[in-house]
Amino acid sequence: MSNSDFWESINNIICNGFTDADLLTLNTYAEHFIGRKLIYKRFSPQEQYGCSIGGVTNVIASLLAGADVATDKLDAPVGSVKREFQYAEAQANVIEQWAKAAHCWVDKADAKFSALFGPQIAEGGEAKIFYKNGNTVIKSIGLDYYIQPILALDRVSLHNTYFQETRLTVLGFGRNADGEFQIIVEQPFIIGSSLSDDKIQTFATNMGFTLKNPKNWTYATPEIYLSDLHDENVIVSNNGNVFVVDCDIRINTTELKQGGIRTLTTEVEY
Helix, strand or coil: CCHHHHHHHHHHHHHHCCCHHHHHHHHHHHHHHHCCCCEECCCCHHHHHHHHCCCHHHHHHHHHHCCCCCHHHCCCCCCCHHHHHHHHHHHHHHHHHHHHHCCCEEECHHHHHHHHHCCCCEECCCEEEEECCCCEEEEEECCCCCCCHHHHHHHHHHHHHHCHHHCCEEEEEEECCCCCEEEEEEEECCCCEECCHHHHHHHHHHCCCEEEEHHHCEEECCCEEEECCCCCCEEECCCCCEEECCCEEEECEHHHCCCCCECCCCCEEC
């Protein structure tokens, strides 16, 4: 199957409204993605593995988010912030349609999670965190940092590539009480203490990252942009192991102005 044939298939599935047969086809594509019969050139082989360990739900949503959006549905000027938000909402709507058909959608997610798991235990710039049990937490992650779902899903895949001990498993999607799109993930719960900025810098440097901006804890390689790596997001366990539980991680493109060399693509090889 050629690249164009694959995306024509995805767009037909979207237009069909996600029938039972289409859901089976998407599951097959996910299995082939995980088995590397389907190569997603947006990612390196290691990053595709990171996407895969985020679960089938993460893989399918990442592919759906890469589908073409009909530009005639976007009326804001090209290059404007408003157009980017329109583009993002079009991606979110496609994922929402699929997630409802696949029974992994939650409306008013924050209220329902409070009822299921008890009050939220923490809240960051983009996520609300709930206990599930003593070993894992449930996070409801918004699009505040990324705007586009595809970039937020990249974040899941890249986090899993570099920080597998705190991997994010995508359980589903939803909207909160304000109607904002949410990615619902499960993550191991780590007990430990915060790490100082100096020790975080040593940790990141040892991984091959260069400090770019200490004011917002930004590091980068030519391939990866890594930010928000502050003491609340990095934990050291009692036996000295370091765990990154949250960060802003992206494919480092030239647009980020941090020495990036990557380009964003949705090309596949099947």
